[in-house]
Amino acid sequence: MxxxxxxxxxxxxxxFGTRASAQKCNLILRGKILHQENDDAIEAAYVWILETRTxxxxxxxxxxxxxxxxxGTYTVxxxxxxxxxxxxxxxxxxxxxxxxxxxxxxxxDLSGVEVHGHREAVQTTTAVTxxxxxxxxxxxxxxLGESLKRVxxxxxxxxxxxxxxxxxxxxxxxxxxxxxxxxxxxxxQWGAEHAPEIDPFLADEITVIKGAETVRFGPEAMGGVxxxxxxxxxxxxxxxxxxxxxxxSNGRMGNLAASHLGGSEKVKGLxxxxxxxxxxxxxxxxxxxxxxxxxxxxxNFSGSAGYSSxxxxxxxxxxxxxxxxxxxxxxxxxxxxxLESIIENGRPFSDGEFTYEIDNPKQVVxxxxxxVKSHYHLNPNWxxxxxxxxxxxxxxxxxxxxxxxxxxxxxxxELFTNTLDLFLDHNLKSNWSGSIGFNVIQQANSNVPGTGVxxxxxxxxxxxxxxxxIEKYVKGPLELEGGLRYDFRTVSAAxxxxxxxxxxxxxxxxxxxxxxxxxxxxxxxxFTSNLGTAWRPPNIxxxxxxxxxxxxxxxxxxxxxxxxxxxxxxVNGLEFENDKALVEITAYANQIQNYIYLNPTGETFxxxxxxFNVYEYLQADAFFYGVDVSGSYTFSDRINGxxxxxxxxxxxxxxxxxxxxxxxxxxxxxxxxxxxxxxxPTSDRITISNVLVAQQxxxxxxxxxxxxxxxxLFNLGYQKKIQVADNQFNIGLQINNVFDTEYxxxxxxxxxxxxxMGRNILIKLNxxx
Numbered sequence: 001m002x003x004x005x006x007x008x009x010x011x012x013x014x015x016f017g018t019r020a021s022a023q024k025c026n027l028i029l030r031g032k033i034l035h036q037e038n039d040d041a042i043e044a045a046y047v048w049i050l051e052t053r054t055x056x057x058x059x060x061x062x063x064x065x066x067x068x069x070x071x072g073t074y075t076v077x078x079x080x081x082x083x084x085x086x087x088x089x090x091x092x093x094x095x096x097x098x099x100x101x102x103x104x105x106x107x108x109d110l111s112g113v114e115v116h117g118h119r120e121a122v123q124t125t126t127a128v129t130x131x132x133x134x135x136x137x138x139x140x141x142x143x144l145g146e147s148l149k150r151v152x153x154x155x156x157x158x159x160x161x162x163x164x165x166x167x168x169x170x171x172x173x174x175x176x177x178x179x180x181x182x183x184x185x186x187x188x189q190w191g192a193e194h195a196p197e198i199d200p201f202l203a204d205e206i207t208v209i210k211g212a213e214t215v216r217f218g219p220e221a222m223g224g225v226x227x228x229x230x231x232x233x234x235x236x237x238x239x240x241x242x243x244x245x246x247x248x249s250n251g252r253m254g255n256l257a258a259s260h261l262g263g264s265e266k267v268k269g270l271x272x273x274x275x276x277x278x279x280x281x282x283x284x285x286x287x288x289x290x291x292x293x294x295x296x297x298x299x300n301f302s303g304s305a306g307y308s309s310x311x312x313x314x315x316x317x318x319x320x321x322x323x324x325x326x327x328x329x330x331x332x333x334x335x336x337x338x339l340e341s342i343i344e345n346g347r348p349f350s351d352g353e354f355t356y357e358i359d360n361p362k363q364v365v366x367x368x369x370x371x372v373k374s375h376y377h378l379n380p381n382w383x384x385x386x387x388x389x390x391x392x393x394x395x396x397x398x399x400x401x402x403x404x405x406x407x408x409x410x411x412x413x414e415l416f417t418n419t420l421d422l423f424l425d426h427n428l429k430s431n432w433s434g435s436i437g438f439n440v441i442q443q444a445n446s447n448v449p450g451t452g453v454x455x456x457x458x459x460x461x462x463x464x465x466x467x468x469x470i471e472k473y474v475k476g477p478l479e480l481e482g483g484l485r486y487d488f489r490t491v492s493a494a495x496x497x498x499x500x501x502x503x504x505x506x507x508x509x510x511x512x513x514x515x516x517x518x519x520x521x522x523x524x525x526x527f528t529s530n531l532g533t534a535w536r537p538p539n540i541x542x543x544x545x546x547x548x549x550x551x552x553x554x555x556x557x558x559x560x561x562x563x564x565x566x567x568x569x570x571v572n573g574l575e576f577e578n579d580k581a582l583v584e585i586t587a588y589a590n591q592i593q594n595y596i597y598l599n600p601t602g603e604t605f606x607x608x609x610x611x612f613n614v615y616e617y618l619q620a621d622a623f624f625y626g627v628d629v630s631g632s633y634t635f636s637d638r639i640n641g642x643x644x645x646x647x648x649x650x651x652x653x654x655x656x657x658x659x660x661x662x663x664x665x666x667x668x669x670x671x672x673x674x675x676x677x678x679x680x681p682t683s684d685r686i687t688i689s690n691v692l693v694a695q696q697x698x699x700x701x702x703x704x705x706x707x708x709x710x711x712x713l714f715n716l717g718y719q720k721k722i723q724v725a726d727n728q729f730n731i732g733l734q735i736n737n738v739f740d741t742e743y744x745x746x747x748x749x750x751x752x753x754x755x756x757m758g759r760n761i762l763i764k765l766n767x768x769x
Contacts, residue, residue, distance in 0.1 A: 025070035027092050028523040031099040033058045033078060034427075042103060045080040060132055060205065067523075067579065078103065100474045102427055104380060105310050126211025126516060126530040127153075127573050127586045127628075132204060137730060138717070140764055141246040141255045141279075144178075144200050148226065151208050152644040153586065153628035155663040159193035160328050160750045161284045161757045162296045166196075167747070168210055169588060170624050170648050170662050171223025174539045177213070178226045181304070181317050183371045183389035184217065186417040186443065190541040191549065192598070192749055197321045197367035197393065199300035201244065201257040201277045204231045210586065210628075212534035212569045214512040215483035218439065218466050222534035222567055233271035233306040233315065234263030242768045244277075250760035251295070252354070253281035272305040282356040283326075287742040287758040290352035293326040293359055314374040320367070327361040330753050332400060332610050339604060339611045343705055343752045346744075360398040360406060368392040383425045385437070391417040399548075400610075405452055410548075412448035413457075417441065434471035434481075440464065445540070447495070456547045456556070457540050458495030458502070464488070477520035484513045489537055493544060504544070508537035508564055528573040538562040542596050542617045548605070555605040556598065557616040567592040583631040588624075595622035597659050602702050613704060620654040638681055643669040649698070657701050664696035664707075664746050670715075680721075687717040696746045705752050708744035713737050724767075732764035 029049070033042045041062030048055040049066060051074050058064045071092055078086040083103040090099065129151045131139065139147035145156040145164035157172045158164040165172055178185040178196050187197045200206070207227040214221050234240075239262040246255040257277035264270040279298040283290045299322055306315035330348040333339040342349065371389040378384060396409035423437020443462040447455040468485035489508045494501065514532030521527055545558035569590040576583040596619050603614040626648035633641050645667035650659050670689030674682045691714075696707040718733040740759040744751040 025068055026523050027069040027071060029066045029069060029074070029076070029090065029092065030520070031064055031101055033062045033064065033080070033101045033103060035103060042080055045078055045103070048077045048079070050075040050077065061130065126209060126213070126528070126571050128207060128209050130205055130207040132206075136204065136206065137766060138719070138732065140201065140244050140766070141248070141762065142200065144196050144198055144228070147200055147206065148208060152630040153210055153646045154208055155666070155747060157192060157661060158745070158748045160294060160748070161291070162281070162294055162325055163193050163195045165194070166226060167663060168208065168224035169590065169626060170650050174220055175223035175536060176226065177217050177221040178228065180228050180319065180369060181230055181371065182373065182387060183369060183391070184220070184419060184441070185369070186391050186415065187365070187367055187393040188395045188413055188415060190539045194395070197365060198228055199277055199302070199319070199321055200228070201259070201300070202230050202275050202302045202319065203228045205229045210588070211530050211571045212514065212532040212567065214534040215468055215470060215485040215514050215532070218441070218464065219487055219489070219534070219536045222536050222565070230275070230302070230304070231261055231273065233273055233304065234261060235269045235271055235308045236263050237265035238263040240768065242766070245765040246762060248281070248760055248762045250757055251281035251284050253279065255279045269308045272303070274303040276301040280356065283352060283354050284757050285354070286755040287740045288351070289348060290354055291328055291754050292348065292350070292352040293329040293361070295356050295358045296323065296325045297358070298323040311377045312374070317371045317373070319369045322366045324358055324364045325362060326358040327363065328750055328753060329361070331750055332361055336604055336606060336611045339613070346705070347754055360400045362398050364396045364398070366394045381426055381428060385421070385423050385425060387421040389419040408451060410451055410453050411456055412451050414446045414448060416444045431475055432471070432473055434469070436469040438465065438467040454497060454547055455495055456545055456549055458493040458544050460491055460493040460540050462489065462491045479518040481517070482513070482515040484511065486511050491540070493540065497546070504560060510535040510564060510566070524576050524578050526575045530571045532569055534567045534569065536565045538564065538596055545617065548607070548612060555612050555614045557614065559617055562596060562617070562619055563594050565592055565594050565596060580634045581631065584629070586628040588626060590624040592622040592624065594619045599660060599700065600702060600704055620652045622650060622659065623653050624648065624650045638674040639671065641669070641671045643667070658698040660700045660703065661747060662696070662698070665694040667692045683721045685719045689715045689717070691715065693745070707746050708751055711741060711743035713741055713743070714739060727767065727769040730766040732766070734762040734764070736760045736762070
């Protein structure tokens, strides 16, 4: 009840506080500033209203807001170095005016002029949330999945405490598309314990799109999209270096990351960036015991170079990701009695000990990604874009076996992926913009011989081709957009089972479409709505899995007769913002036909390598719906509060029951207190937060163990900024799970065998120069 009262009090303060601040002149001018030649967002453009002598600066996404304006006619000027000034007359009435401004490059002979132009602005009417700046800095050292838990409506599906993947509105794996610097990340993402092969340190912005984005990106985006964007390449003389050093008490983790970007003085428009990181951790500790064989090691590298002129832009990019992850030893049991006993016990029978050593079972993953990108401005209103990407993913999973076989992987997969995108962007003055294009993806997956085990999935070749068109209209407080796409996919699979060749050739095709809009209801309220269809053909594992999945410690059985998923998702958002408060509410409903899910059968499989639970892939019609809420309130110059939460429901409408592994209701709220000097009050800040997670009461008819009870975790953070000459040194201290509470997360597949991580103290050092 105490938590409920605090939440209600916080909501009332935000609501009534905003009403008390209303003034007679309370109109708002809001807009987005983009490069005319490529629709990239312009950061730090200066917006000035001549009549009132007030103004603002555009943010990282090109957005700006000017408040407290009276009804009337105003002259707005927009200035940005290297671009022609915009001067426009705008009539403000009772409604807020939203406008998109596109700036044209201008030839100037000035030293220090820099044109940012390699990150395209996110333009969509569905729900979008970004992590950047201080929020991203606080997440450093965490995996991509853990970092994104800061976004309302995003959780994780994990296998132990070292493997996690993002979940958006109940969707994960092949229903969520992750773009690494514009290239769709293609690994063996179908596995529950296959975390994204990406280093969050390469990003200076991570964006989550919560709607179905299949028209823009293809079938695998039916649940949402995650954009991992590195810093824009400089195009003039500039050098920036950043170093991150982190340490954690739980697992005794150490993490070092460094990046450097620079621009050429001799060749205008030429820039480069290099980045790398290393990470090492040992066995994770629950409050009362160590989890055996849960260490990990990781090292990563990325680099890019690019050239930009008034008409032509080119970029090359390469990233390498390598990780070795131990799999909880107690998840692999010797016989049926041991398996039943550890599930009943709910924790390992031994307390374990700390070590950095990683033994079998484990997984070793290496991922290479390379891309070439270019664009050419046909004229001020049309831009032609080309992008090619190549990826090689090698996944090895090792089981505990006898003798020489123990050094061989039990699963050894190589996945080659080629992607090609060709599209034409256009903008007609300030009202119309859009794109038309096509993209293809070709994959070849091979089982490397010598494992001594029948492959879990077969060798296969896949080809997908798609063509699409998207158009957007902006006028005053209204934005409208719509799109249509057609995809065709072929899959050819083959493997030997008991010396008998099994082959399959499958074809899939479908249309997807969406229509959406944004309307500024008043100076403080904005409403968005997006209705979209989506589809997804069954993945190779859902069709053909037939055996032991070592990393998941489970036997998985596919069904070659599965058909494509088809969905209709409606997402609505309401945003309120004034000088003190920001509240965002997102509600959604998603009807999915032939939804594919992995279901525990209650059976076990006994072999020489142990005893494992059996899961099978099934299909049923599903209905997902829920609400995400996030808000913040500034009580004073030094005290801020925030709240975010999500509720999701997912029902099997064929059988009238519930699906497994759907996130339970959760909420995160807290306060931050700044106590720096008057000249810089935010130089020192303490944050106190509380995470509340309800018990999942909507369980499937059968599960290996009941859903774990609800839990509450308290976290504490401290950030200090120190100015060193012209540079900034950031010190962060975080204590997660302050009271060392023992709990189990329902979305952790290893909750049957162990509790989650206990208290963890992290020290984070960041220096930029």
